[in-house]
Amino acid sequence: MSNNASHYDAIVLGAGGAGLMCASVAAQRGRRVLLIDHADQAGKKILISGGGRCNFTNIDTAPDRYLSANPHFAKSALSRYTPADFIALVDRHRIAWHEKTLGQLFCDGSARQIVHMLMEECAKGAVRISLGRPIREVDHADGRFTIRYGDETATAAALVMATGGPSIPKMGATGFAYDLARRFGLKVVEPRPALVPLTLGGDEILFRELSGVAADVVARCGKAAFREAALFTHRGLSGPAILQISSYWRHGEEIGIDFLPSCGRNWLLEAKRARPRSHFHTIVGEALPARLAEALTKKLGLWGELANMPDLKLGEAERRLGDWRFSPNGTEGFAKAEVTAGGISTAELSSQTMEAKTVPGLYAIGEGVDVTGWLGGYNFQWAWASGWAAGQVL
Ligand code: FDA
Numbered sequence: 001m002s003n004n005a006s007h008y009d010a011i012v013l014g015a016g017g018a019g020l021m022c023a024s025v026a027a028q029r030g031r032r033v034l035l036i037d038h039a040d041q042a043g044k045k046i047l048i049s050g051g052g053r054c055n056f057t058n059i060d061t062a063p064d065r066y067l068s069a070n071p072h073f074a075k076s077a078l079s080r081y082t083p084a085d086f087i088a089l090v091d092r093h094r095i096a097w098h099e100k101t102l103g104q105l106f107c108d109g110s111a112r113q114i115v116h117m118l119m120e121e122c123a124k125g126a127v128r129i130s131l132g133r134p135i136r137e138v139d140h141a142d143g144r145f146t147i148r149y150g151d152e153t154a155t156a157a158a159l160v161m162a163t164g165g166p167s168i169p170k171m172g173a174t175g176f177a178y179d180l181a182r183r184f185g186l187k188v189v190e191p192r193p194a195l196v197p198l199t200l201g202g203d204e205i206l207f208r209e210l211s212g213v214a215a216d217v218v219a220r221c222g223k224a225a226f227r228e229a230a231l232f233t234h235r236g237l238s239g240p241a242i243l244q245i246s247s248y249w250r251h252g253e254e255i256g257i258d259f260l261p262s263c264g265r266n267w268l269l270e271a272k273r274a275r276p277r278s279h280f281h282t283i284v285g286e287a288l289p290a291r292l293a294e295a296l297t298k299k300l301g302l303w304g305e306l307a308n309m310p311d312l313k314l315g316e317a318e319r320r321l322g323d324w325r326f327s328p329n330g331t332e333g334f335a336k337a338e339v340t341a342g343g344i345s346t347a348e349l350s351s352q353t354m355e356a357k358t359v360p361g362l363y364a365i366g367e368g369v370d371v372t373g374w375l376g377g378y379n380f381q382w383a384w385a386s387g388w389a390a391g392q393v394l
Contacts, residue, residue, distance in 0.1 A: 008034045008128075010158040010394040011147050013135060014177070015042035017383035018366025019162030020118035025391025027125020033394070034156070035122065036149050039172045040132040043115035045164070048171070049380070054111035056090065057083040057384070058377035060103035065374045066382065067247055069189050073346035074371045074382065077354070081388035083381060093117040102228075104376045138180060143361065158394045160354075160363040162387065165191060165340025167367075173334075177344060177368030184359045187345040189370040193337030194247035197238035198255070198328035208234055213289050218258040219245040220323075227261055232292075236328060243375050246331060247341055257324045259296065260287050268306070268314040276307035284321070296321065339379050341372040354390040363390045 008031075012023045015037035023035040041047075046054055058065075061083050063075045087105070090097060095117060096108035107113050122129060133150030138159070140146075145159040161177045178188045200207060210232035217230045219241040231239030245255060260267075271283045280302040285293035300317050302309060334340065344364045348356055354369070356362040365386040373379040 005146065005153040005155045006034070008032045008154055008156040010034075010160060011036065011145060011154055011156040012160040012162055013037075013147070013180075014162035014164060014366070014368075015039070015129065015131065016162060016164050016366060017043065017046055017118070017380050018164075018387040019160065020115075020122060021384050021387030022160055022162060022363075022365055022391040022394070023127045023129075024118060024121035024125055025388050026394040027122065027127045029125075029391070029394075031125075031394050033125065033127045034130065034147075034154050035127050036130045036133070036135060036147065036154075038132070038134045042119060042129065042131060044171055045168070045173075046115050046118075046380075047111050049111055050106050050377075052111055053106040053109075054114045055100070055104045055106050055377040055380070056097070056114055057086050057105050057381045058103045058374075059083050059099070059105065061378060061381045065378050067194070067341055067372045068346055068370050070346045070370075073349075073351045074385075076351045077385040077389040078381070081385040083377075085388075086381065086384050089121075090114075090117065093120070102376055135176070138183075140184070140359075140362075145361065158361045158363065160365060160390055160394070161344070161368055162365050164367040165343060166334050167193060167337040167340045169334060177364065181344045181348075181356075181364060181368075184356065184362055186348040186356055186359070186364075189342040189345050191340045191342040193331050193334050194341035194372050195243045195338035195375050196246045196331040196333070196336055197233060197236060198242055198246055198249065198326075199236040199330045199332060200326065201329035202327075204236075204326055207232055207237075207295065210291055210295055213292050214239060215259060215288055215292055216261065217241050218261045220256040220258070221245045221248045221253060224248040230257065235332065237326070240375055243338065247339075247372060247374070249328065249331075251330070252327075255326045255328060257326065258322045259292070259324060260284075260321050263287060263318075263322075266315075266318070268318045269311055272306040272309070272311070272314060277305055279303075279305055280309065280317075296324075338375065339367055339372055341370075343368050343370040343372075346370050352389065353393045354386055355393070363394070365390050 137148040211234040226244040228240035281297040
């Protein structure tokens with residue numbers, strides 16, 4: 001141990017949502033806390049989140065809205081620090097907010113307010129914050145962690161890994177937490193991009209001409225289904241429904257899209273009876289953007305009047321429009337993924353405290369852990385809740 005080292009009760013690596021929450025909670029409990037980030041600014045992902053307004057929680061938060069190899073793991077932390085707790089904090093800081101849709105809460109003003117709030121909470125507990133200096137070395141001996149960062153050295157009995165996942169590397173995101181966890185013998189569930197646009201190749205390349213078209217759909221993969229907007233892009237598909245389903249999708253699997261979720265059973269046959277002279281693409285175009293209706297009509301090969309189409313064919317068209325199968329050839333990867341699924345295995349951690357079972361004093365919180373929320377404020381709620389859980393016991 002260096003003689004010039006500074007000593008703390010806890011060192012938190014990563015000043016994102018989880019690290020800021022954890023550091024402030026522990027420090028306000030009287031712990032001496034050092035928070036280190038290689039970025040020159042804390043909470044960079046918070047600043048760009050929710051289109052600059054930060055979708056900071058979701059009032060419908062529930063454990064079944066998180067993906068993990070162990071779906072029970074997140075229950076404890078999520079139930080002990082709830083959306084209501086975070087809203088109370090936001091209210092104490094007089095930050096105005098609103099519900100946009102589907103339980104998603106956003107700042108009325110700016111995401112900066114959330115970062116400012118968390119920094120103020122850290123200041124209340126006199127957290128020492130080091131920004132813009134790289135972590136050069138992490139050692140562990142005799143129950144103490146020693147961190148060399150920039151040209152300084154610090155030691156503590158507790159070390160919290162809160163450096164997130166590798167999504168959006170150009171913002172400074174890294175797989176540092178995984179490397180560190182592996183060094184301590186902890187397993188890592190294969191990280192993969194999640195909440196990410198899907199790319200299309202082969203036959204589906206035809207859909208690229210629809211770039212810019214959006215539609216309200218139900219996207220399905222396995223048992224997961226999301227009704228929200230899908231957006232055609234020049235590379236494939238995006239939009240909330242697709243981002244949501246991407247977290248469940250694995251290479252080689254099919255995605256099913258219901259393009260007409262509001263149409264009842266036999267709606268095409270009923271349309272044929274009611275308006276036999278109408279053209280197929282006109283009828284479909286009443287429920288969908290015209291360009292999409294045309295592309296689907298082209299794919300189904302159903303040009304002409306409904307009256308000339310056998311019921312069997314219309315029944316088959318209805319089935320296909322209600323469950324259009326795509327085989328994405330990939331995703332847009334970590335460069336475009338809003339989060340990383342997988343991560344430090346929950347089997348290695350206490351769900352109460354986030355402490356590693358085999359390395360006393362080592363903790364993992366936030367996105368680096370194998371817990372991934374749906375789109376819509378769920379990932380920040382996990383960052384707050386897991387950060388709070390660790391902050392209680394440091
Ligand atoms: P986070 O990534 O926030 O923080 C990790 C910190 O560690 C960073 O400050 C980073 O600089 C630092 N770090 C990384 N490697 C390091 C290293 N080697 N050395 C030192 N420091 C290192 N979620 C949500 O709920 N609502 C929303 O509105 C959005 N919107 C959104 C938009 C976009 C564009 C993205 C990319 C993501 C979102 N998210 C979101 C997801 C959300 O941002 C994410 O889940 C949380 O920020 C995760 O918080 P963490 O603190 O775990 O990691």
